[in-house]
Amino acid sequence: MKKNKKSILVFGGSNFQLSLIKECLNKNLYTVVIDPNPKAIARLYADAFEVVDGQDFEGTCKVVEKHKTDAIVTAATDKPLVMMAQVAKKYKFNFFSEETAKLCTDKFLMKKKFAELGFPFAKGNVIKTANDEINFPIVIKPTDNSGSRGVVLCKNKNDLENIFKESIQYTQKPYLLAEEFIDGKEYSVESLHFNGKSKIVQxxxxxxxxxxxxxxxGHIQPALLEKDVHKKLETLIEDVSKAFGFENCGAHNEVKIKDGKITLIEISPRLGGDFISSTLVKASTGINMEKALLQIALDEEPNFSNKKLSVAGIFFFCFEPGIISKINDVKQILNIPEVIDYSFDLKVGDKIPKIVSSIDRYGYFVLKTDNRENLLNLKENIFNQIKINIDKI
Structure with a gap:
């Protein structure tokens, strides 16, 4: 029963939205979750759970009206953003425009907008077959997916046919994006946007x-950057966010940097996945981005007063592919005080997959320390503690 609580609709009920859902419950909101998967983990937590296809606008509207929804949110997924914008427009929820959603869920449209506005970005064009004329090396990727699904570097024409076949499996479109390969280190900028303002959080x-x-x-916060590069990056993200119409949202923006030169790869008006926004930012800054997102959605002023600086990192397990014949108790790492979260999904007899997208990963641990050197030393010590025997297939 809703009673006198405000009602919020969360799009997505997977592990990546679970922390946001728990934050809704902590805020004493009547929490409704929709997901196309009837076995989504969120069904065990939400006040109400509805099975709705990700593109079912009418079905979503029925849920909004049934539960007298006051606001809508999501995290760590791009898939529902266009429909969320359409729903927000119909019911006057705090959200960004449908145009913003479309620009940020189609990587080719995004690049056209980058070019139009004169921002530095990884250039690219769509290709419909492996016979299209392109220059190498090139990154092949879907225009409409995330989580590194189908993203592969192609170095020559001989490899293109197989890579095209691999990547095309991850898209609903009849074409792929051929993107300029940018050398450099990868970074992301986590931010919040409300009342015409941008707040770079981490x-x-x-x-x-x-x-x-x-x-x-792996992800480490805060990033190690020269002060002038840090400032240039903040300014660029603020300009890009404004130009793309980021408003009433969190954002996760990806760049590459080499020798101080910043190149935009992708931007998205939603909180980052991989526990970046839900766990790492809170650990490294004391700022709860999920709580702030809920405040923005409910037309409240977000509170950033709990800022406490630390160094935090999440590291994913990555073993040689094969069958596990022996492994020690990975859970023992929880005895280390700096380990604040952990998950490991494999056991003896399980097959370790080759990691070619984020869905192939099978475990991680999160560290919170007082300095970067401690963080990196602890990471290496933990990986060295894990003893595993693998039978090659």
């Missing part, structure tokens, strides 16, 4: 798999 430094894939295997 900058994240990324660890990724070896090429040809780009799967994120």
């Amino acid at each position: 900058i994240t430094e990324k660890i990724v798999t070896p090429l040809p894939y780009f799967v994120e295997l």
